[in-house]
Amino acid sequence: MVGNESVPLVCEQDIVLARQAVRKAALQLGFSLVDQTKIVTAASELARNAVVYGGGGRLELEIVTENGRQGLRLTISDEGKGIEDLTLAMKDGWTTGTGLGMGLPGTKRLVNDFRITSQPGIGTTVIVTRWK
Amino acid sequence: MGRFLLVTIQIEMDDGIALRLQEDLTTRIEKTGSRGVLIDISALEMVDSFIGRMIANISAMSHILNARTVLVGMQPAVAITLVELGLTLPGVRTALNVERGMALLAASDDENAEDASGRK
Numbered sequence: 001m002v003g004n005e006s007v008p009l010v011c012e013q014d015i016v017l018a019r020q021a022v023r024k025a026a027l028q029l030g031f032s033l034v035d036q037t038k039i040v041t042a043a044s045e046l047a048r049n050a051v052v053y054g055g056g057g058r059l060e061l062e063i064v065t066e067n068g069r070q071g072l073r074l075t076i077s078d079e080g081k082g083i084e085d086l087t088l089a090m091k092d093g094w095t096t097g098t099g100l101g102m103g104l105p106g107t108k109r110l111v112n113d114f115r116i117t118s119q120p121g122i123g124t125t126v127i128v129t130r131w132k
Numbered sequence: 133m134g135r136f137l138l139v140t141i142q143i144e145m146d147d148g149i150a151l152r153l154q155e156d157l158t159t160r161i162e163k164t165g166s167r168g169v170l171i172d173i174s175a176l177e178m179v180d181s182f183i184g185r186m187i188a189n190i191s192a193m194s195h196i197l198n199a200r201t202v203l204v205g206m207q208p209a210v211a212i213t214l215v216e217l218g219l220t221l222p223g224v225r226t227a228l229n230v231e232r233g234m235a236l237l238a239a240s241d242d243e244n245a246e247d248a249s250g251r252k
Contacts, residue, residue: 037209106217
């Protein structure tokens with residue numbers, strides 16, 4: 001992967017394409033198999049949120065370097081209805097949809113950095129990083 | 133495979149395929165009167181909450197249809213990730229490989245048969 005890559009998230013098949021793009025980038029970075037699996041699974045969860053709850057969005061992949069270490073950063077954004085109560089959404093067991101309620105807190109455990117911003121009516125952006 | 137259905141997942145699952153598999157499998161259990169379902173996921177490089185829920189659903193639905201489900205072949209990296217994600221698949225029986233999974237299904241089916249015939 002040279003530079004940044006962007007994957008549109010419109011339909012269910014795009015979730016698969018997002019997983020494949022993240023797998024490829026993680027492989028190129030030399031991630032261990034467990035780390036690859038974690039970041040790919042995190043991407044799958046977040047991509048599904050964007051497609052199902054956010055009305056579609058976009059995944060951006062970026063290779064980042066900080067203090068001499070390399071990482072893979074994913075930015076998943078949508079322009080959906082947003083999340084009213086982020087504190088509640090980050091609690092284990094909470095869900096509004098048909099999920100098992102482990103979406104966001106579960107995904108947070110799969111990455112090293114997790115940042116989320118959401119505004120009702122404007123959309124949600126999640127930025128996650130997994131370091132090598 | 134006689135009394136049991138063997139499902140080998142060899143493609144990358146999108147959500148639609150996962151849902152179809154759930155429907156097809158429950159229909160097959162009903163049609164064939166199978167007593168067990170063995171799901172081989174050794175080719176799956178990732179199981180997220182959606183696919184995990186599909187597996188748990190198949191297990192619950194087949195239980196109601198009087199069939200047992202055994203999940204086999206989960207890759208270690210997938211297992212580690214699933215547990216961190218918070219998905220422990222309660223109620224889903226697992227085995228390391230197809231052979232052991234079949235043995236587990238056969239053993240549980242024999243137990244059921246004994247119970248039904250009033251022996252033991």
